[in-house]
Amino acid sequence: MNPYPNSGTYPVPGEQDMMPTVEIRPFTYQISNLQGIGTCERQEDSFGFVNALDDEKISRRGLLAVLADGMGGMSGGKLASETTVATMRGDFEEFDMSGDIPRQLCSAAAKADDIVFGQLAGKGGSTLIACLFYREKLYFVSAGDSFLYLMRNGSLYRINAEHNVLHRKFEDRIADKDISLRSITNERENRAVTRYIGCGxxxxxxxxxxxLPLYVGDIVMLCSDGVANVLPPERIVEALESPSVDEMCRMMNAEISDNPTGQYRDNYTALLIRCAY
Amino acid sequence: MGYTTCPNGHLYDPEQYASCPHCNGGSNMIDFTGGGYPQGTIAPGSFGGDYPQGTVAPNGFGGGGVQNEKIMGTHADPSAGFNPDEVNKTVAPSDYSGGPSKTIAVFEAEQGFVPVVGWLVCTEGNKEEKGKSFNLLSKRNKIGRDRESDVRITGDNAISGYNASIAFDEEECSFTLIPSDTANNVRINGKAVYVPTTIVAYDEIRLGVTHLVFVPFCSERFSWGKKAEDKV
Known part of the structure; x- marks a missing residue:
């Protein structure tokens, strides 16, 4: 027996000869993706969905969205990010949806880490954000400094931790009761990632x-730092208030691409999923 | 008419692109304003115009809600990671070969290696540290609880993340202890020090409740620099 049927009608307590029914409408997901190369020579971000256009599969196995940002400046950045996305997508097809989903997501990430490390011997890597939308709940796994945002009721929330030297220093300083953050915010090393796919x-x-239970109107955005480190939170919120996910992507792309001549712009990628009926 | 996905899981409009634009290097932005384009992404079965209006914050979005309350996660300052004037690439850890060049000690620059020049031996303190020795290298050695410390003391919360450093000067063959700007004092042979202070063999350095005895390797009897010159 399926305890959580995704559609159907149910009797509501009432008069026996009058049995009003309530139709339960399942979620649908409005999806869009945005990607640009910036001023870089090559695109080292990768991304992919599973079951994006298959209603039946989404209800049975969920919707997977994966984003990976290959390490800039490293050889194999693109290979690392593509391998990361391919491994997550491939492993997801074998998930036991009645089992421990967070553990399976972590295992898939660990497998991607082993594969990329085996390919590049520590000389390349990638960030990872993988989100699974299943039974109107959100699961995720992440490593590195890409961003996972939730926009709910007009407010923007950063969900995932940022794995870089800067935030490790924040943690150490806070544990040390030293909150003079300004003394550590401008060092070059702060941007180095501390957890990533390919570290072995x-x-x-x-x-x-x-x-996390999801509600109608929720917008989940996965994006690389090429988006989140260019658009301040207020601009992201403004874009996510657009009436359609396509318009959201269009607005963000226009802002990111509005690039003064000669100014460096990183690769950028964003995946948008809005919950609706 | 509607979106399709390529084998790599990318969404695109087949009426706009003969093949997936993202699989071609990601240099293209899908043009959502193309002719004949329906409103919104086509969802499986129900994408399109039936979705509710996008949520609108009361009075639009001011800086207060977003900046001070609504951004959660690990950003102490929501704008800390945002600087459009900075080169904002994800950066590999600094021990990547071919990665960003790092500052290295003079000795390493000249001789190609960073040798041990002395030790600190823990004689009192946390049971995990007591009895251990810590190498001092030919550079400034940071001492503290931070993971990045050269001499990392754990288990003693009275030690700061970066409590002090010991610098070795090859030319003068001298060791200097430099207290950091922290609330926790450093003592040499029981006396608190606040300025750079020369240390000699068997001086006891106290940080928190941890006692470290300094033992130099480089001295009048041995110098790495002289050793290197002999080989030239």
Whole structure:
């Protein structure tokens, strides 16, 4: 027996000879993706969906969205990000949806880490954000400095932890009761990622242990730092208030591309999923 | 008419592109304003105009809600990671070969290696540290609880993340302890020090409740620099 049928009618307590029914409408997901090369020579971001256009599969196995940002300046950045996305998508097809989904997401991330490390011997890597939308709940796993945002009721929330030297220093300083953050915010090393796919020892990616219930109107955005480090939060909110996911992508792309001549712009990628009926 | 997905899981409009534009290097932005384009992305079965209006914050979005309350996660300052004037690439860890060049010690620059020049031996303190020795290298050695410390002391919360450093001067063959700007004092042989202070063999350095005895390797009897010159 399926305890959570995704559609159907149910009797509502009432008069026996009058049995009003309530139709339960399942979620649908409005999806869009945005990607640009910036001023770089090549695109090292990768992304992919699974079941994006298959209503039946989404209800049975969920919708997977994966984004990976290959390490800029490293050889194999593109290979690392493509391998990361392909591994997550491939492993997802074998998930036991009645089992421990967070554990399976972490295992897939660890497998991608092993594969990329084997390919590049530590000389390349990638960030990872993988989101699974299943039974109107959100699961995720992440490593690195890409961004996972939730926009709900007009407010923007950063969900995933940022795995870089700057935030490790924040943690150490806070534990030390030293909150003079300004003294550590301008160092070059701060941007170095501390957890990523391809390090060969990824043991503790960020994740939800319990999934986050989703509501109609929620917008989930996965994006690389080429988006989030260019658009301030207010501009992202403004874009996500657009009436359609396509318009959201259009607005963000226009802002990111509005690039003064000669100014460096990183690769940028964003995946948008809005919950609707 | 509607979106399709390529084998790599990218969404695109087949009426706009003969093949997936993202698989071609990601240099193209899908043009959502193309002729004949329906409103919105075509969802499986129900994408299109039936979705509710996008949520609108009351009075639009001011800086207060977004900046001070609504951004959660690990940003202490929501704008800390945002600087459009900075080169904003994801950066590999600094020990990547071919990665960003890092500052290296003079000795390493000249001789190609960073040798041990002395030790600190823990004689009192946390049971995990007591009895251990810590190498001091031919550079400024940071001492503290931080993961990045050259001499990392754990288990003693009275030690700061970066509590002090010991610098070795090859030319003068001298060791200097430099307290950092922290609330936790450093003592040499029981006396608190606040300025760079020369240390000699068997001086006891106290940080928090941890006692470290300094033992130099480089001295009048041995110098790495002299050793290197002998080989030239």
């Amino acid at each position: 020892k990824l043991r503790d990616p960020d994740r939800f242990v319990r999934p």
